[in-house]
Amino acid sequence: MKETKHIRSFSMKHIVFVFFIVSLFFPLIQQQFKLIKEKPLEGFFNIEDYPTLSIEKWKNGEFQKQFETAYNDQIGFHDFFIELQSQINYSLFNISKIQSVVVGKEGYLYVRNYIDAVNGNDFMGSAYINLQIEKGKVVDSILKQKNISLLFAIAPGKGSYFPEYIPDAYKTNNHPDSTNYACYKKAFANSSLNFLDLREYFLKIKDTCRYPLFSQVGVHWGEYACYIATDTLLKKLGIKNTAKIKDLKLNDSLIQTDKDAGLLMNTLKFPKYYKMTIPELIFASDTSKPTLNLLSIGDSYFSNIVTTGIVDSIFKTYDYKLYNKPVLSKAEFKKHIEKHQVVLLLATDATLNQFPYDFIDQAFETYAPKDKYYYFLKKREFMIFTKGALKNISKNKAWQKQMIRAAKQKNIKPEEEFVSNAIWLYYNQ
């Protein structure tokens, strides 16, 4: 190697080297003194705290592990580094590495589980879905005797409403009938249950609707879509809508729910998006006073409806339980249901894998033990659950290996271990 001796070269190289070394101190300096104000990141995430030092934690490496994570999470320019990485992924590759966000065609953003729903990746299986419907029928007939109407509704998700913008790499569904939506739709059609397919309705009006129903960079439906959904729901329930649109305004700065996917990407520059419309509603005051109490169990799509304020004006009272939480005891549950005249169970296609949020199971256990179908359906439930658990074990390499090891230790066949685990899961779910 030939070494340069030139004095100018010598000093220039020193400057470059020192600049690099000083640069390595920048994050540390920023961490300590916060000299430059950073834009905070969006979304909910965990920032690890620095651990307290103890000999035990040091010995087992827990202290070092937590310290390294905390150092990474709290390093100066942490937020900038993340935004830069996101921007590179978005601008250079048109992708997002935030696991839940999928960048679609023409700037449409999705949340991954909405695409999974369209592809049937979260398919619960027709046996499970049919069981829910069978149980639903039993519950419905009992509630009807108590003058309580049960309404099931499926709202469109962003993936099913805008399938045309889903990136080709994500279009992996080869069995269109093997989705929760297709299966629920078929099962509802074959039952006497009261069911409203908002997804089908929204797709029907998609091309003729004057204003966009979903935003480009959000996860949920817009306010205008919420109004249409509520109006349709009320019609289905035979209730007169007292809220009417007075005016529709184009919105420049999107409300939180209309741009949540874009925010979650955490890019340096927010992606481009089209404007949404916000309806200005007037609530009629001359109509007769609302008399019905509504119990709604749903996902965040119903939260959007609640925030429009329409529900307040139409029902005497309403109780909204997001994902049927918190879980009530049997007695509380019974008391709670019977305070209402209408029970609405609403899911988006992306939350159909949780639908009907254990509500039907809970109602079935509360009201149906004396029903003639009770033991028949419980037996079916057991078979479906254990079969499903065995399938999950076979798909999970690590779990399977763990059980093969356990079987070896117990000197039994792996299959026996799988079955006993599936049964254990059923009774301890």
Next chain:
Amino acid sequence: MVFSSALFLFGFLPVFLLIYYSLPQKFKNHFLLFASLLFFAWGAPLFVFFVIGSLILDLYLVRKMEQATVSKEKKIFLLASIVLNVGSLAYFKYANFFIENINELFSTWGAGAVANWTDIALPIGISFFTFKKLSYTIDVYRQTHRSFDSIANYFLFILLFPELVAGPIVRYNEIADQIIDRKDKETIDHKLSGLYRFIIGLSKKVLIANVLGAEADKIFDSSFQLINTADAWLGIIAYTFQIYFDFSGYSDMAIGIARMLGFTFPENFNSPYTSQSITEFWQRWHTTLGRWMRDYLYIPLGGNRVESNKRLYFNLAFVFFISGLWHGASWNFIVWGCYHGFFLIIERMFLNSFYGKIGKLPSMIITFFVVMIGWVFFRAEDMGDAMRYLHKLFVVDLHPTHQIYLIDFYVILGIAAMLSFMNVFKFQQAIEKSIYFNFYSNKRTLILGLICYTLLILSASAMVSASFNPFIYYRF
């Protein structure tokens, strides 16, 4: 603490360099030893005292060996040192493996377990520093180099933090003089080229290996029901480049840090995927291990200079069996070693003459393919998985896949392939030489500086954001 972590890059390294450069010459080695001990204690706190104890004992044995005047006495101390080092490695790394296999053997005969599993943690870098300790003992025994006068220097040689975790395996005779005195190499040219080398290594690890690794992991960790033949091929191709950029990136970082401190470490990789035979592959892949095996194991066994081909093939097979075992305490590593040994043997038997007939490019393609298939054993969790993976590769299964590959993966895979094979062209060799092995003019300092600064920021962004995965709403 790995080099590609925020704590190392924005904590340990700059603070260490600042203090190191500020200290007078006579204190530099002491501080370097202190930092190395801290580095080791961070990763393996329970083993610091064990390692210090074993170093003292080994040092004593080597001193006694050097002082001994009778050849037999020398040999006894040499053997004692080898037993101490190999024994420690066997206990920490292989005890459970042996117990598991013996129990398995007994259970097939209907007998119960002869011993139970023990909870043995593996000290970081044990495979690497054991080989370094052995090289010290053997080099002193062979009088290739005198032993260190100072205990601190011996400790520093073994525990030198840049090469502690993943090599390169620097042999005693290569570095002994540099540990004692390296003033002539502590120039700004060395520091700058070391810094650039470190950043290039970091980029190879973070920007290439990690991206490929994420996809390879996804495929290898999937249930075999969920992947098809195309996925399996993509997985092994991704892993083939991942392991190269990961390991060579780490070696670049080690070489770079060492150069910033005035050391010259031997090179560890030289475009291995351009090799035209497995024999050549081992002259280009993890070369410090290959040279160690050659000098301390293969040649003492007789090497090439043996009476019969049988003995030669035995030597090769044995060395590669040990090499496989050194990489990990599992049958798949042993099979991987033997697989390479097998190709080395058949190359000597007939394959080399076949390669000669078909020309350079086909030989390179065949060798790359052989190496790639070998990585299946290396990456799979156990032999069962390796065999199932091979079945997926070679028995066509084209059921629709659920795996999703994003465009960045294909781009990075393309870049990785390009960088891996470009060395067959002369201009690439010239570029590499000018970056790695030459000092820079002012203009080149600035251009490379700009490139490296960009790479540093990109690597830091990728590194810091690797674990960031927010939820859209908390309640979800």
